[in-house]
Amino acid sequence: MTLNLLMDSLVATLQVGSMYALMAVGLTLTFAVMRLPNFAHAELITVGAYAALMASLWFTQNPLLLGVIAFAVAAVAALLCHRAVYRPLQRLNPPIYIMILASFAVGLILRYLLFMLADGFELFDLRIAAPQTVLWQTSLLTVTSIFVWVTPTSIALVVALSLLLNRTSLGRQMRALADNATLARVIGIPVQRVHDVTWLLAGGLAGVGGALWGLNTFVNPLTGWLAILSVFAATVLGGMTSFVGAILGAYLVAFAENTVMQALNAWLGVSFALKPAIPFVIIMLVLLIRPQGLRTS
Amino acid sequence: MIFDPTATLISLLILFGISAIIALSLNLEYGIAGVPNFGQALFVSVGAYAAGVTYTRLLPLLAGQPALDPCGATLGQALQLRSEIMRTMPLVGLANFGLTLLIAAAVGGLVGYLLSYPALRLKEEWYLAFVLLVAGETARIFARSWEPLICGSNGLSAIAQPFAWVGDVRTKSLLFAGLTLLIALLVYLFCERLARSPYGRMLKAVRENDAVSAGLGKSVSRARGQVMFIGSAIAAVGGVLFVMNTGFASANDYGVALTLDVWVMIVLGGLGNNRGALLGALVVTVLDRFTSVFAIQMNMLGLQFEFNYVRYILFGVLLLVMLRYRSQGLWPEPLRTTQAHSMVERKMKSEG
Numbered sequence: 001m002t003l004n005l006l007m008d009s010l011v012a013t014l015q016v017g018s019m020y021a022l023m024a025v026g027l028t029l030t031f032a033v034m035r036l037p038n039f040a041h042a043e044l045i046t047v048g049a050y051a052a053l054m055a056s057l058w059f060t061q062n063p064l065l066l067g068v069i070a071f072a073v074a075a076v077a078a079l080l081c082h083r084a085v086y087r088p089l090q091r092l093n094p095p096i097y098i099m100i101l102a103s104f105a106v107g108l109i110l111r112y113l114l115f116m117l118a119d120g121f122e123l124f125d126l127r128i129a130a131p132q133t134v135l136w137q138t139s140l141l142t143v144t145s146i147f148v149w150v151t152p153t154s155i156a157l158v159v160a161l162s163l164l165l166n167r168t169s170l171g172r173q174m175r176a177l178a179d180n181a182t183l184a185r186v187i188g189i190p191v192q193r194v195h196d197v198t199w200l201l202a203g204g205l206a207g208v209g210g211a212l213w214g215l216n217t218f219v220n221p222l223t224g225w226l227a228i229l230s231v232f233a234a235t236v237l238g239g240m241t242s243f244v245g246a247i248l249g250a251y252l253v254a255f256a257e258n259t260v261m262q263a264l265n266a267w268l269g270v271s272f273a274l275k276p277a278i279p280f281v282i283i284m285l286v287l288l289i290r291p292q293g294l295r296t297s
Numbered sequence: 298m299i300f301d302p303t304a305t306l307i308s309l310l311i312l313f314g315i316s317a318i319i320a321l322s323l324n325l326e327y328g329i330a331g332v333p334n335f336g337q338a339l340f341v342s343v344g345a346y347a348a349g350v351t352y353t354r355l356l357p358l359l360a361g362q363p364a365l366d367p368c369g370a371t372l373g374q375a376l377q378l379r380s381e382i383m384r385t386m387p388l389v390g391l392a393n394f395g396l397t398l399l400i401a402a403a404v405g406g407l408v409g410y411l412l413s414y415p416a417l418r419l420k421e422e423w424y425l426a427f428v429l430l431v432a433g434e435t436a437r438i439f440a441r442s443w444e445p446l447i448c449g450s451n452g453l454s455a456i457a458q459p460f461a462w463v464g465d466v467r468t469k470s471l472l473f474a475g476l477t478l479l480i481a482l483l484v485y486l487f488c489e490r491l492a493r494s495p496y497g498r499m500l501k502a503v504r505e506n507d508a509v510s511a512g513l514g515k516s517v518s519r520a521r522g523q524v525m526f527i528g529s530a531i532a533a534v535g536g537v538l539f540v541m542n543t544g545f546a547s548a549n550d551y552g553v554a555l556t557l558d559v560w561v562m563i564v565l566g567g568l569g570n571n572r573g574a575l576l577g578a579l580v581v582t583v584l585d586r587f588t589s590v591f592a593i594q595m596n597m598l599g600l601q602f603e604f605n606y607v608r609y610i611l612f613g614v615l616l617l618v619m620l621r622y623r624s625q626g627l628w629p630e631p632l633r634t635t636q637a638h639s640m641v642e643r644k645m646k647s648e649g
Contacts, residue, residue, distance in 0.1 A: 037423065092624070094620070100335070108554060115606045229434055232431055
């Protein structure tokens with residue numbers, strides 16, 4: 001493996017890993033607070049990507065504004081799913097599989113709504129129209145403006161979320177609900193409001209993740225679905241309920257998909273066609289060797 | 298469009314038979330044993346890939362012909378060879394069909410068992426839902442890029458049904474419908490016997506409360522692994538019939554949308570009730586045919602709109618409505634009592 005390829009793959013690891021981290025903390029949030037492994041998370045990512053894409057085509061190309069729009073639209077979509085589907089269903093106290101099934105159905109409904117939207121406005125496989133420039137190029141490394149948008153934004157949002165969780169009373173309430181829902185109710189935590197905020201945050205982060213993904217590559221109704229297998233692997237690797245774990249997991253999955261893959265290809269001749277199997281391999285290995293993932297307990 | 302009621306009915310019967318087999322397998326896994334299989338499309342696709350391999354390798358061998366590369370330069374010849382054999386050599390075709398079923402069932406069962414093995418050993422066994430969903434998507438991406446199975450993304454055509462040698466079109470499809478319904482009936486009888494047997498009661502006990510079952514000395518994870526083996530084998534058999542009905546193997550047919558369809562069938566019919574699974578399969582098949590015919594009609598009227606999207610949205614909404622307002626399904630699981638149980642009940646009644 002040449003140094004050039006190594007540097008490129010490391011840049012890709014950072015960039016893709018940051019986006020996975022954004023998506024994975026949202027998934028971890030809904031799972032930890034609501035006990036719902038939300039299969040519709042992929043479609044929330046796509047909703048954000050489409051919101052940013054449409055805004056970029058029709059009225060603004062400011063990346064910051066696009067991110068805000070993606071956050072808002074996906075957050076509202078997530079809240080709507082919660083109010084319309086998950087909350088009424090959860091009141092019936094069904095087995096967890098029924099909740100998973102419901103989120104599966106919600107995901108497909110959203111996906112085909114997006115297909116209809118894309119069909120109606122001819123929005124297939126477009127890049128979000130933000131200006132792309134090469135900022136810094138040496139013989140070893142190329143850094144584009146996309147990298148500068150994607151990586152710091154993701155890291156800043158993840159840091160903001162951990163501050164919110166650890167330093168504010170809202171965050172304390174969320175963590176209390178995650179630890180022991182019954183006890184949280186008993187001591188008078190406003191469960192409904194905390195749930196609403198959790199969904200807004202999870203959806204919003206997924207939406208920004210989608211918008212960054214669309215800046216990076218392109219947008220189609222399966223954008224989120226392409227990323228979600230890696231995001232699932234990141235959350236499983238992170239131990240499902242741990243935020244630090246999910247973030248570490250995201251970077252590790254990205255590292256495996258870029259740098260490790262590149263090395264396997266260069267030294268052992270492993271075909272890049274095998275790359276999509278990496279999330280699956282990671283999940284299987286985690287379950288076989290260390291089911292609690294990166295969590296310490 | 299000329300409407301042919303008999304042909305429509307026959308094709309509906311074939312589709313119903315296939316759906317019934319696949320729905321019965323998921324009902325066995327989730328409805329009866331409580332194992333959440335969110336990768337049903339994967340196990341159905343095993344049947345399609347098995348057929349892809351047997352039609353291009355085994356069939357020429359059985360007919361004493363050299364096997365040609367089905368994807369590369371000899372694509373056309375290989376295609377012609379297998380349709381020729383299916384048309385002129387009935388016994389070879391039927392033997393190949395039987396072997397395909399066996400191979401599909403064996404591979405499907407094994408894949409189901411192996412994939413569920415790691416997750417079933419955990420306390421949080423819902424990890425299985427993740428594993429099977431991810432496995433299904435990974436397998437689909439692979440089948441699209443790995444040529445030996447079904448020629449990658451091009452797919453494999455001319456996978457003829459075993460009665461391709463019959464001259465008359467009507468008789469041919471009638472025979473295939475009969476075969477499909479026969480297999481569906483056998484699967485139904487098998488699942489029904491299984492559910493009523495002591496083993497089936499053990500599975501239901503595991504579903505209701507795994508801690509109590511484990512306390513009574515049942516190995517919960519082993520029972521669930523066995524059910525994944527049986528259910529996946531049945532699903533793969535359904536997959537063989539599925540691919541023979543369309544005549545074309547394409548990895549894109551086996552996405553999450555197919556998995557959701559099967560879940561709609563068993564939730565609609567009634568979780569845990571084999572007859573409910575049949576009812577659900579029937580309703581979904583009829584709805585599916587109806588929406589696709591409607592879509593063609595609308596497109597012929599000049600309405601350029603993809604009605605397939607609406608169909609998926611409709612099915613998703615239907616599933617959510619069922620879960621919310623009638624989670625026991627249209628035909629709920631009946632209460633089963635054993636002789637001993639009813640004797641105890643009678644005795645308790647007579648003693649007040």
